[in-house]
Amino acid sequence: MAAFYSFLAVLALIVIPWLGVGMGMGALFGIVLPYIAIIIFMVGFTMRIVDWAKSPVPFCIPTTGGQQKSLPWIKNSPWDNPYDKKGVFMRMVLEVLCFRSLFRNTSVKLQQEGPKVGYSSEKSLWLFALIFHYCFLLILVRHLRFFMAPVPYPVHIAEFMDSILQIGLPVMYQSDVLILVGLGFLLARRVFDGKVRYISLMQDYFPLLLLLGIVVTGVWMRYVVKVDVIAVKELAMGIVTLHPHMPKAAIDPSVYAHLTLVCALFIYFPFSKLMHMGGVFLSPTRVVPNMSRRAMWVNPWNDPSIKPHSYAAYEDDFREKMIEAGLPVDKKA
Amino acid sequence: MLKLVDHLVLEQQAVLDAWFDLILGTYSENTAVLWKKRDDPFANPVRHRFEAGMRGIVVGLGTCGQTPDVATFGPYLDEIVRVRAIQDFTPSQATAFIFLLKKAVRETLWDKIVEHELYIELLALESAIDVLALFAMDIYCQCREKLAALRIDQIKKQYDRLLKRANLVCDLSAEGGEEK
Amino acid sequence: MAKYPPPEELIKINYTTPVKSWMDTKTAFKPGNFSYPGKPEILKYLGMPNPRVWSPTDDDWQLPPDWQRIVMEKFREKLKKYRSFKIFMDVCVRCGACADKCHFFIGGGDPKNMPVLRAELLRSIYRGEFSAAAKVLGKLAGARKLEEDVIKEWFLYFYQCTECRRCSLFCPYGIDTAEITMMARELLHEVGCNINWILEPAANCNRTGNHLGIQPHAYKDMMDFLCDDIEEITGKRIRPNVNKKGCEILFITPSGDIFADPGIYTYMGYLILFEHLGLDVTWSTYASEGGNFGLFTSDKMMKKLNAKMYAEAERLGAKWILGGECGHMWRVINQYMSTMNGPADFLETPVSPITGTKFDAAAGTKMLHIAEFTADLIKHGKLNLDPSRNDNFKTTFHDSCNPARGMGLFEEPRYVLKNVCRYFYEMPENTIREQTFCCGGGAGLNNEEFTETRLRGGLPRGNAVKYVRDRHGVNNLACVCAIDRATLPPLCDYWAPGVGVSGLHELVGNAIILDGEKKRTTDLRQNPLPGMEDEEE
Known part of the structure; x- marks a missing residue:
């Protein structure tokens, strides 16, 4: 049900601009909406991050994934159990760039068992999540050519590498295929794996379908309709240079559908689980070194008025019995 | 000519798969998904224990003759019953999995049974499975008794030494046996 | 296929769980799946709200009249105080990586024991109350209203979490269910839903210094009793210092070890070790509990109980504190102690008086493991x-959750173990070290009424123990945690009969040769040593 509603929502986001542009509302979808989306995204994203960053981390609670640094002759794991900022930096690099925690699932093979085939499902989650995220990044970088003149060198490199197989005309980007594979897998998991379906909500299906919509309209534009790239770039440059205007040459409605979906993503982003992009950098179990035995970690709302049940009160309670048992006491009876 | 039990051993994998699916049907859907995974035995101990036990039972039925004995089947049944005994099942639910083997056998081997007219052997096999159900009941009870004993032990351990220290109980072991 | 009568015979068992959303599944309390609620007199002693006699199986839980407002107010306060809580409520993508990492889910299969769903129990209220969009979309967006059934659900499932943090290790964002469980339990406290096995020990720790409420003279008495046993075994009389001022070191260990099998043998191990070294150390009856039941209760209670350690060290004039084998105690010491009650400037960085090693790792808390x-x-x-x-003994080693994932204590106990035992075998690698499986009794669930569920959750650990038992003939499971020593014996007895449980320092105590001791014929349990079986008679 949740998946179906999400699908309808995405479909609407494609159909509305498609029809709207036909009715001469190109400027609304090509200029006004993108500005709104960018503003909401930037303000929303910043506010969420600031809100998180401002919340205190009262305690130093890293999840330690390896040997602590204790005695000099015991080898510690500086990245899985960092004791300083350098270690945390490496831990975060591994986490963010390699999805270290998702990769963690080791599986042991036993001699008495037969040969095993294929990835266990955890590893497949790691693999396809990694594929999706990297393709998404690559595609974002490639799109910079629409927003920059002259196009910077790294963007050219990204394009070149992405189309290195030289298949088809226009040349096919591998990332387009791979991102479909990645998204397809992530969606299929949600739909077909009973365990994951059970925990999935509308806000899990919607972004996946939204991204799929973006990729599919993008692929459609590039490989099927073969839209006028010059005109699209004119529109895009107009937006980034703050001189927005509609290009003279007509642009295929699929471009507006693509653009609207992207805007929807931008608007949706700050209010959704997609904020995990920012949240991972602030997660107290990961970005904090395991140092609270070594040095002081300060809790801003520490309440100094909380005192232990005092020894004096304890001794008052049990003094006679303590004396009888030969235990030393501070005050004589 | 092959007997029914020979077919059972030859096609044990198919029977086991069918049986396992039926047993998983007794759990909720998403739980079944987890336990179905052919994961390593330490990440997924339930499947591992069930598989080991079920295979032992099926192979055992192939060789046990007319009457199954506890010595052979006890350990295999234990693998499964011990788990189900603490999984929120009623006694009948916990031990009913054994009857599902009948269904698995009929579904998997029915063609063979019809082809070779093995009906009488089927009756014998099903009787043997009935016996296993009784064994399973015994094991179930042992497990529940164990559970009760563990709870009592825990309470005893908590206060045992305190009672001794308070000289509220007589400690015979410290005095030595009477017969000495 | 020809027709035949249904082979399932007469059983018409309705097993199939209806495929409906988890929000529509009602919580069922059955004997064995919940712990008994806090007694009113204990709640009153601790000054906690809504003391009353009640049972989870009651229909009416006698919540205070404006309980919704109370819970939501506390919810807001916690979100403001903890970034962890806020982020963990916000960033979960429900990828399912944690789902099959919880021992309760692996062994029992209740979907609400999947860490992600356990957190959703709270998250659904967070959305329903704090997010306008989710409020409109309702269940589709995983949002719901705070109703009495939700409180019941929280009570069941947040008291079926041992705060072992195994799921947190596998989460790509480090979402820590232990943290979420701690928050949820605090919300439940506000309306008087809590369990006695946590609160009574907490109250006892506060008043008498240990979780059983043993009074000081009785504690001393128990200690003498153990010294009697040591004398019988080794021929040497040990006279430990208790509450003595001016000693270099204050030693604090969980009180469970002074009177319960098999913890007492570990306790004897400590006594023998200190005697062997001639260590200038004192024990304390005021701070005789290392374990901190406040960790399972609230940050305030944790701080209050933990503060005794420094208070006692200061009163006795010790230079530093040595801590015994314990799980939660060490999570508190490593991650909370100096923040809550430090800096302890009146203490010095621990230096071993025997080897001269300065332990920089403990420079902040001044407390050494x-x-x-x-x-x-x-x-x-x-x-x-x-x-x-x-x-x-053929020994294997169980990494306790908290020293493992809240500290990283892996090699030290193994090094000790390998030097005091000749037969040591590791369990499979995805069940030890940082991936270790919980004993099922952490976070206050080590009570007798919860045994059935605990055994269910103990299956992954038990299965690994059984494996090394069958493969290497392992008959002893060593550990560095008092809760383990109480929980693992029944667990092994059920899942891997024939395997006993010992503390690390029990084995140290067995191996240490005291100066001038008599020829030992038995180990600390008074079982004959190898080759000494006949001399016993």
Whole structure:
């Protein structure tokens, strides 16, 4: 049900601009909406991050994934159990760039068992999540050519590498295929794996379908309709240079559908689980070194008025019995 | 000519798969998904224990003759019953999995049974499975008794030494046996 | 296929769980799946709200009249106080990586024991109350209203979490269910829903210094009793210092070890070790509990109970504190102690008086783990050891959750173990070290009424133990946690009969050769040593 509603929502986001542009509302979808989306995204994203960053981390609670640094002759794991900022930096690099925690699932093979085939499902989650995220990044970088003149060198490199197989005309980007594979897998998991379906909500299906919509309209534009790239770039440059205007040459409605979906993503982003992009950098179990035995970690709302049940009160309670048992006491009876 | 039990051993994998699916049907859907995974035995101990036990039972039925004995089947049944005994099942639910083997056998081997007219052997096999159900009941009870004993032990351990220290109980072991 | 009568015979068992959303599944309390609620007199002593006699199986839980407002107010307060809580409520993508990492889910299969769903129990209210969009979309967006059934659900499932943090290790964002469980339990406290096995020990720790409420003279008495046993075994009389001022070191260990099997043997191990070294150390009856039941209750209670350690060290004028084998105690010491009650400037960074090693790792809290201390001694050859005295044991090692994932204590106990035992075998690698499986009794669930569910959750650990038992003939499971020592014996008894449980320092105590001791014929449990079976008679 949740998946179906999400699908309808995405479909609407494609159909509305498609029809709207036909009715001469190109400027609304090509200029006004993108500005709104960018503003909401930037303000929303910043506010969420600031809100998180401002919340205190009262305690130093890293999840330690390896040997602590204790005695000099015991080898510690500086990245899985960092004791300083350098270690945390490496831990975060591994986490963010390699999805270290998702990769963690080791599986042991036993001699008495037969040969095993294929990835266990955890590893497949790691693999396809990694594929999706990297393709998404690559595609974002490639799109910079629409927003920059002259196009910077790294963007050219990204394009070149992405189309290195030289298949088809226009040349096919591998990332387009791979991102479909990645998204397809992530969606299929949600739909077909009973365990994951059970925990999935509308806000899990919607972004996946939204991204799929973006990729599919993008692929459609590039490989099927073969839209006028010059005109699209004119529109895009107009937006980034703050001189927005509609290009003279007509642009295929699929471009507006693509653009609207992207805007929807931008608007949706700050209010959704997609904020995990920012949240991972602030997660107290990961970005904090395991140092609270070594040095002081300060809790801003520490309440100094909380005192232990005092020894004096304890001794008052049990003094006679303590004396009888030969235990030393501070005050004589 | 092959007997029914020979077919059972030859096609044990198919029977086991069918049986396992039926047993998983007794759990909720998403739980079944987890336990179905052919994961390593330490990440997924339930499947591992069930598989080991079920295979032992099926192979055992192939060789046990007319009457199954506890010595052979006890350990295999234990693998499964011990788990189900603490999984929120009623006694009948916990031990009913054994009857599902009948269904698995009929579904998997029915063609063979019809082809070779093995009906009488089927009756014998099903009787043997009935016996296993009784064994399973015994094991179930042992497990529940164990559970009760563990709870009592825990309470005893908590206060045992305190009672001794308070000289509220007589400690015979410290005095030595009477017969000495 | 020809027709035949249904082979399932007469059983018409309706097993199939209806495929409906988890929000529509009602919580069922059955004997064995919940712990008994806090007694009113204990709640009153601790000054906690809504003391009353009630049972989870009641229809009416007698919540205070404006309980919704109370819970939501506390919810807001916690979100403001903890970034962890806010982020963990916000960033979960429900990828399912944690789903099959919880021992309760692996062994029992209740979907609400999947860490992600356990957190959703709270998240659904967070959305329903704090997010306008989710409020409109309702269940589709995983949002719901705070109703009495939700409180019941929280009570069941947040008291079926042992705060072991295994899921947190596998989460790509480090979402820590232990943190979420702690928050949820605090919300439940506000309306008087809590369990007695946490609160009564907490109250006892506060008043008497230990979780059973043993009074000081009785504590001393128990200690003498153990010294009697040591004298019987080794021929040497040990006279430990208790509450003595001016000693260099204050030693604090969980009180469970002073009177319950098999913890007492570990306790004897400590006594023998200190005697062997001639260590200038004192025990304390006021701070006789290392374990901190406040960790399972609230940050305030944790702080209050933990503060005794520093208070006692200051009163006695000790230079530093040595801590015994304990799980939660060490999470508190490593991650909370100095923040809550530090800095302890009246103490010094621990220096081993025997080897001169300065333990920089403990420079902040001034508190050293005994495994670190002993490993350093062995490394410097300061212990006179006869590991053959442990030849009756084929040992494996259980990493306790908190020293593992809240500290990273892996090599020190193993180094000690390998030096005091000759037969040591590891369990499979995805069940040890940082991936270790919980004993099922952490976070206050080590009570007798919860045994059935605990055994269910103990299956993954039990299964790994059984494996090394069958493969290597392992008959002893060593550990560095008092809760383990209470929980693992029944767990092993059920899942891997024939395997016993011991503390690390029990084995150390067996191996240490005291100066001038008599020829030992038995180990600390008074079982004959290898080759001494006949001399016992």
